[in-house]
Amino acid sequence: xxxxxxxxxxxxxxxxxxxxFRKYSVIAAVLEKPNVGNVTEIKxxxxxxxxxxxxxxxDISDGSCAKKLQIVIPKNLTTDSxxxxxxxxxxxxxxxxxxxxxxxxxxxxxVLGTCVVLDGFPFNPRTIHPPEYxxxxxxxxxxxxxxxxxxxxxxxxxxxxxxxxxxxxxTNVHTPILTSNDCEGAGEVFKIQPDNxxxxxxxxxxxxxxxxxxxxxxxxxxxxxxxxxEAVCRGMGNVYTFGPTFRAENSRSRLHLSEFxxxxxELAFCETLDxxxxxxxxxxxxxFIATRNTNEADLFLIDKENKxxxxxxxxxxxxxxxxxxxxxxxxxxxLTDEGINKEQELTLVEHCGxxxxxxxxWPKDMKSxxxxxxxxxxxxxxxxxxxxxITGEVVGGSLREDNYEKLKSKLPxxxxxxxxxxxxxxxxxxxxxxxxxxxLLQVLCNVNNIKDTLPFPRWPHNCDM
Amino acid sequence: xxxxxxxxxxxxxxxxxxxxFRKYSVIAAVLEKPNVGNVTEIKxxxxxxxxxxxxxxxDISDGSCAKKLQIVIPKNLTTDSxxxxxxxxxxxxxxxxxxxxxxxxxxxxxVLGTCVVLDGFPFNPRTIHPPEYxxxxxxxxxxxxxxxxxxxxxxxxxxxxxxxxxxxxxTNVHTPILTSNDCEGAGEVFKIQPDNxxxxxxxxxxxxxxxxxxxxxxxxxxxxxxxxxEAVCRGMGNVYTFGPTFRAENSRSRLHLSEFxxxxxELAFCETLDxxxxxxxxxxxxxFIATRNTNEADLFLIDKENKxxxxxxxxxxxxxxxxxxxxxxxxxxxLTDEGINKEQELTLVEHCGxxxxxxxxWPKDMKSxxxxxxxxxxxxxxxxxxxxxITGEVVGGSLREDNYEKLKSKLPxxxxxxxxxxxxxxxxxxxxxxxxxxxLLQVLCNVNNIKDTLPFPRWPHNCDM
Numbered sequence: 001x002x003x004x005x006x007x008x009x010x011x012x013x014x015x016x017x018x019x020x021f022r023k024y025s026v027i028a029a030v031l032e033k034p035n036v037g038n039v040t041e042i043k044x045x046x047x048x049x050x051x052x053x054x055x056x057x058x059d060i061s062d063g064s065c066a067k068k069l070q071i072v073i074p075k076n077l078t079t080d081s082x083x084x085x086x087x088x089x090x091x092x093x094x095x096x097x098x099x100x101x102x103x104x105x106x107x108x109x110x111v112l113g114t115c116v117v118l119d120g121f122p123f124n125p126r127t128i129h130p131p132e133y134x135x136x137x138x139x140x141x142x143x144x145x146x147x148x149x150x151x152x153x154x155x156x157x158x159x160x161x162x163x164x165x166x167x168x169x170x171t172n173v174h175t176p177i178l179t180s181n182d183c184e185g186a187g188e189v190f191k192i193q194p195d196n197x198x199x200x201x202x203x204x205x206x207x208x209x210x211x212x213x214x215x216x217x218x219x220x221x222x223x224x225x226x227x228x229x230e231a232v233c234r235g236m237g238n239v240y241t242f243g244p245t246f247r248a249e250n251s252r253s254r255l256h257l258s259e260f261x262x263x264x265x266e267l268a269f270c271e272t273l274d275x276x277x278x279x280x281x282x283x284x285x286x287x288f289i290a291t292r293n294t295n296e297a298d299l300f301l302i303d304k305e306n307k308x309x310x311x312x313x314x315x316x317x318x319x320x321x322x323x324x325x326x327x328x329x330x331x332x333x334x335l336t337d338e339g340i341n342k343e344q345e346l347t348l349v350e351h352c353g354x355x356x357x358x359x360x361x362w363p364k365d366m367k368s369x370x371x372x373x374x375x376x377x378x379x380x381x382x383x384x385x386x387x388x389x390i391t392g393e394v395v396g397g398s399l400r401e402d403n404y405e406k407l408k409s410k411l412p413x414x415x416x417x418x419x420x421x422x423x424x425x426x427x428x429x430x431x432x433x434x435x436x437x438x439x440l441l442q443v444l445c446n447v448n449n450i451k452d453t454l455p456f457p458r459w460p461h462n463c464d465m
Numbered sequence: 466x467x468x469x470x471x472x473x474x475x476x477x478x479x480x481x482x483x484x485x486f487r488k489y490s491v492i493a494a495v496l497e498k499p500n501v502g503n504v505t506e507i508k509x510x511x512x513x514x515x516x517x518x519x520x521x522x523x524d525i526s527d528g529s530c531a532k533k534l535q536i537v538i539p540k541n542l543t544t545d546s547x548x549x550x551x552x553x554x555x556x557x558x559x560x561x562x563x564x565x566x567x568x569x570x571x572x573x574x575x576v577l578g579t580c581v582v583l584d585g586f587p588f589n590p591r592t593i594h595p596p597e598y599x600x601x602x603x604x605x606x607x608x609x610x611x612x613x614x615x616x617x618x619x620x621x622x623x624x625x626x627x628x629x630x631x632x633x634x635x636t637n638v639h640t641p642i643l644t645s646n647d648c649e650g651a652g653e654v655f656k657i658q659p660d661n662x663x664x665x666x667x668x669x670x671x672x673x674x675x676x677x678x679x680x681x682x683x684x685x686x687x688x689x690x691x692x693x694x695e696a697v698c699r700g701m702g703n704v705y706t707f708g709p710t711f712r713a714e715n716s717r718s719r720l721h722l723s724e725f726x727x728x729x730x731e732l733a734f735c736e737t738l739d740x741x742x743x744x745x746x747x748x749x750x751x752x753f754i755a756t757r758n759t760n761e762a763d764l765f766l767i768d769k770e771n772k773x774x775x776x777x778x779x780x781x782x783x784x785x786x787x788x789x790x791x792x793x794x795x796x797x798x799x800l801t802d803e804g805i806n807k808e809q810e811l812t813l814v815e816h817c818g819x820x821x822x823x824x825x826x827w828p829k830d831m832k833s834x835x836x837x838x839x840x841x842x843x844x845x846x847x848x849x850x851x852x853x854x855i856t857g858e859v860v861g862g863s864l865r866e867d868n869y870e871k872l873k874s875k876l877p878x879x880x881x882x883x884x885x886x887x888x889x890x891x892x893x894x895x896x897x898x899x900x901x902x903x904x905l906l907q908v909l910c911n912v913n914n915i916k917d918t919l920p921f922p923r924w925p926h927n928c929d930m
Contacts, residue, residue, distance in 0.1 A: 024734065026634045026737075043734045045700070045891050062733070063701030064634050087891040112734075113892030121890045129692055140890070142700030151701060155637040162627050163606040169491045171527050172620040176921040177642065177686075177709045178724050180928050184536060188661050189727065194713035197658040203925065214723075215928035219640075220660065228930060232920055235510070235607030236528030236616060237491065243708055244642045248679065250658035250668055258679075259643050267579075268527070269489065269508045269554075297745065418604040419930055425586045425605070426510050426552040427578030441758065455697055456641040459670065463645050463680035463694060465883055 009139040011189040017053055024089070028064035034094060034102050041091045042069060042104065043112070045143065046084055048125060058086065060104075063142070066149055068295035070103040084125040085115030085143070111234040131452045138464055149298040149453060153291060155443060157299075160290040161263060164283060170265065177244065180217045181413070187236060190221040193286040221246040226432060227370075227402045227419050228399060233430055234422050242437075250460050254449045255342070255391055259458040261437035270431035273382050273399065277358050280386060280395055280433055281316050284356070284440075288312050291444060303446045309389075312353070315385070317352040324348055339366050340385075345392030357387045369410040370459045371420075372399035372431075384433075388443045397433025399423030470810050473857075479885040480710070487907040489554070493529035497771060500560060504558045507534060507569065510608065511549055515820050524570075525553065528607075531614055531762035542574050549590040550580030550608070567618070596917045601928055614763040615634050616920060618756060619906060621763075625755040626728060629748055630705050630866035633728065638697050640690030640706040645682045645880070653713040655686040686711040691897060692835075692884050694731040695865060696897055699887050705730040707902075719805070719914045720856055726902035735896035738847050738864065743858055745851060745898055746781050748786070749821070749905075753777050756909060768911045771927055774854075777822040785826045792816055804831050805850075810857030812920050822852045834875040835884075837896075849898075862898025 044062030051057075054075050067392035071090050073082075073119045082088065092106040115121055122137045123129060123144060134141040143146040165172065182189050183387070194200055194214050203213050211218045225241040229240040233239045265283075270276055292299065292308055319327070325335050328344050331351075338360065343405040348357050361374055362383040371381035386395035401407045404423040411420055439455040451457040458463060480923055489506040496564055496706040507700075509527030516522075521543050524533035533825035536555050538547075547553065557571040558886055564801050587602045588594060588609060599606040606612040630637065647654050659679050668678050676683045697705045711728040735741055757764065757773055764771045784792070790800050796816075800809070805824065813822050827848045851860035864873045869888040876885055905916040916922040921930060 023740075028634055043893070044702075063636065064703075084514055085891045087893045112894070113888075113890070115891040119889065120886075138695040140700070140888060142697045148701050151638065151697065152565065154639070158637050159627055159631050162624055166624050171528065171617055172623050173616065173920055174623075174709070174726060175618070176724060176923060176930075178711075178923050178928055179930065180662065181930065188659065188664060189659040190657040190679075192655040192657050194714065195654045197685075198844055199653055199713060199715055212656075214925060215923070216926040217718075217928065219928050221657065228921060231604040231930070232607045232616065235605070235609075236613055237509075238529075244639070246643075248661065248664060250664055259641060261639060275488075295513075421585075422604060423576070423578075425583065426550045426580040426608070428508070428552045429577070448613075449754070455638055456693060457678070458641060458643050460679060461681040462684065463643055463684050464640075465641075465644065465646065465696070 023217040027060070027062045027067070027069045030094070031065065031067055031102065032071060036094050036102070038094050039091070040094050040104060041089070043068075043089050046082065046086050046088060046115075047433050048147075049082070049084060050142045053282070058082070059090075060090065061148075063148055063152075066152070066295070068303050070097070070101060071109075072097075072103050073106045073109055073400045075304070077106060079111060080109040081114045082109065083115055083117070083364060085117065085123070086111050087113040087115075095459065096271075102348070106345065119450055131449060135451060135457075142455065147452070147455075149273075149295075149301040150441070150445060150447070150453060152298050153295050153302075154437075154453065155293050157287055157437070157444070158242075158290055158439065160294075161283075162288050163290075164286050165265070167238050168238070170240050171232075171236050171243050173225075173229060173232050173236075173239045174243070174315060175222070175224050175241040175264075178215070179222050179228075180215065180219055180400040181227065182218070182220050185321050189223055190246050190248045192219050192221065196237065197434070207331055222444055223247060224262070224434060225264050226266070226434065227416075229264055229432065230419070230430060231402050231422055233266040233268050233432075234428060237268040238266070239268075249463055254451075255439065255442075257438060257450055257454075257457055257459055258354035260450075261454070263435045263437060264432060266430055269428055270399065271429045273360050273384060273431070276397055276399065276431040276433065277316070277360075277384065279400060280358075280397065280435075281356075283310050283435075284386075284395075287440070288444060299445065306446055309443075314355055316356045316358055318358045319348070319352075321359055321380075322361070322362065324357075324359050327351055337366070342392050345385075345387045346389070349387050349389050354389055356386050359387065360384045369412055370398075370400050370407070372401045373406060382431075390448075391439040391442050394443065395433050395435045397431065399429070399431040402427055467736050469734060474648070474854075476862075483560055490882050491511065492525070492527045492532070492534045492692075493527040495534060495559070496532055496567065499898065501559050501561055502566070503559050504555070504556070505569060505780040507556050509534075509552070510641060511547065511551050511553060511580075512610075514547070514549060521547070523547070523553075523676055526613075528613055528617075529779050531617070531751055531760070531766050532609075535562070535566060536571050536574075537562075537568050538571045540572055541569060544576060546576040546579045547574065548580055549581070550579075550582065550586055551576050552578040562804070573633065576655065596914060600916060600922075603906070609922065610766050613919075614760075614766040615906070615910060615918060617763050618760050618767075618910060618919065619902075620753055621759050622906065623753050625759075628755075629729070629751050633703070635703040635705050636701050637696075638690075638694060638701075638704045638706050638710070640687070640693040640729075641708065642687050644679070644687050644693075645680065645684055645686050646748065647683070647694065654688060655711050655713045657686065679896045683900075689727070689899060690729050691731070691769070692881075694729055694897065695884070695895060696887055696899075698725070698733050699891065699893060702733040704733075716876055717925055719916075720904065720907075722915055722919075722922055722924055723928075725915075726919070728900040728902060729893055729897065731897035734865065734893055738825050738849060738893045738896075741862055741864065741896040741898065742783065742849065743782070745849075745900075747821075748823075748900075750777050750852075751861075752893040752905070753909060760890070764910065766854060771911055774819070774908075779820055782817040782820050784817075784822055784824050786828065786845075787826070789813055789822075789824050802831070807857050810850075810852045811854070812850050814854050814857070819854055823849050824852065825849045832863070833864050834877055835872070837866045838871060847896075855908050855911065855913075859904045860898050860900045862896065864894070864896040867894045
């Protein structure tokens, strides 16, 4: 592997080639720069076996990429333990098959770990197991093509996100998971306690209950790092956070999880929704195109029909909330005080030709206290939702109320005085957004159920492993 | 900003220059490629003011880098609200001062947010506030040089870690925070519950208590993603996870937090401690050197004496546990059954000339059930701790027991049958390690107290914001 770094060139001498530690080659590297004629060692799992008279052909995957490497094994080198699912160490010479395909002609095959399907291995060769089936075997499902492809894409998307923000001078901020801010009832939250009774007893203070014994106040799992980001933004400029977020809702839909990854960015000196929309649109197009470049074969493994959506070269649509209401009304679908429901979100995207739609300028009563009142209409806030095919909303964002007095009048609790105080000293206008990684992956990979976009999904009554 | 991407060149056309959204330049970009004579707009905070007869000199920081940009302001352009801590929008022309320093000669200065120190702003110009003081103002301390420098370094280290693993073909895996695995009593854990009583009532089932009403079993915050990583490793090869981890210990030392970031990697087909040590040493040296290249000015802001440690070009020392015991015994410091304490760790590092020390081959009884029994001595396991100056242990790791029967005999609970089953089908030898990000930052930045290495530290009785 070449080290693809953008740092000073002297670093290349420091980075030892990890193959020194490995003493074998990963298949992604072999396929990237095939050296036909080279003696090569690979390690991986048997995905497929085809037996001929004197030869056995095996497709080996080591998880490093979507593609398998074909191994040609003389029959005298094989044993009965060389089966589908077994792990192997193969040495041989890289060659081209008569059809021009790269293959490894083995001169040594060692089975490292056997796999007897009849002993309870839940997967079968040449079988596409439906996601609902593999989801029952969370500890083994990364051995299937479908799950391993999604996990590689998830890893790549994560890397693209870090690359994008680094290139654009954002600072990555690790906002906390544990917080004394319960989101003011805006979302359902989990609370935490030490599990050990001894610890609870040792830390108990008069007037404190079990919920506040450890930290001195009731403590929750974060539902958003936004307020913390806003604090750091007012010293460091553009910032983002990317990590786990929690909802204690009793919701089992194909779009909800109890634990999910959220990307949140806060843009310093952001004064208009237009600037915020530009930043979101830019990020999304970047991630989609970069991932198609790096993981085309994985996308194909998941969905042979998966094509780059037409909208990556188009401008996203912008509708005001009032315009969206009128469009839906004409289609006989009235909005309630709850806002736009999932079906209506998807209707709006379809109405706009399948291109993502920003819905902007929302009624103030529907949105959070920190959103900035629109200058032209005090019943509205400068908020946005971005709607896409498959999932509907994937991004929510707003300009933040930067007027000290207006914010003070809307502050839901004294415990947020620190948040108000951010506006008192060297205040700046900011805006920001939150993007759900799993929903983005649903759109990118055309995956119907959100539970298949992450390795260990958690939802009500399900927290295996 | 040039987009420093390693992807296909056609991406450069897709990435719009974010300055389009910003309509101003970040100082890091201005300093990277100074265009003397150019009309330039910047936005940031006043860090310093020097008044002369007809001119005012202001140092402006926007948080994008350690360096400030000097602004030269004709007196007629300034107002009383231009004070230390205020936020400003400055337009002007980039010039060189008589001394050759880059400066912005202002033709427009707008104060965006005032800052009246006497109104309660806790920081003063030209003052180095001690970390214990700024820690009282978590929401404002990113406005200080010290904290902002550490946060930029933390962000850079995070990026270097992602770059390193991507370049070496590891897949990033988001292991879960919520888990039904309580780590078998190995560490003190937090448990979670929904906070909302209505949710609890609606989800209550017969025979379930409050702790298990939501997920169907008692659920904890993770203390390690290792077991989950091992599952994914057996389908995808080399994997890593990097995120928040929790300990419900009642510990208030300068080295402990209740929430901290841990990097954990699992190496497929890893058969020797030597391979594992090589991978750890390589990563650490890479991160140290890369960070010194990208954040030299930040390191200097924190500690003017900060020098690259001599060990980045040396091989790390390896001692067996027995050798370490003998060395300490000669120094009159006997080991107990608890292992090596903090003071002893630091003594060992000093004994080895300040170079990081791997202590390997630990007594089996001191270590976890999943660690691999040493082939040459069944009373030992193939485990390692890496000790460094300042913090002592920063990395712990081991080869994993890959023998099905041996692991079965040591398995602490039937609930881990899934973990045992990983060894049943296509098993491979693996090894892995966990690295504490905050301790790494302490070593890198020479920071005594771990609470100053992250934006929002959580420790007993402290979970502000």
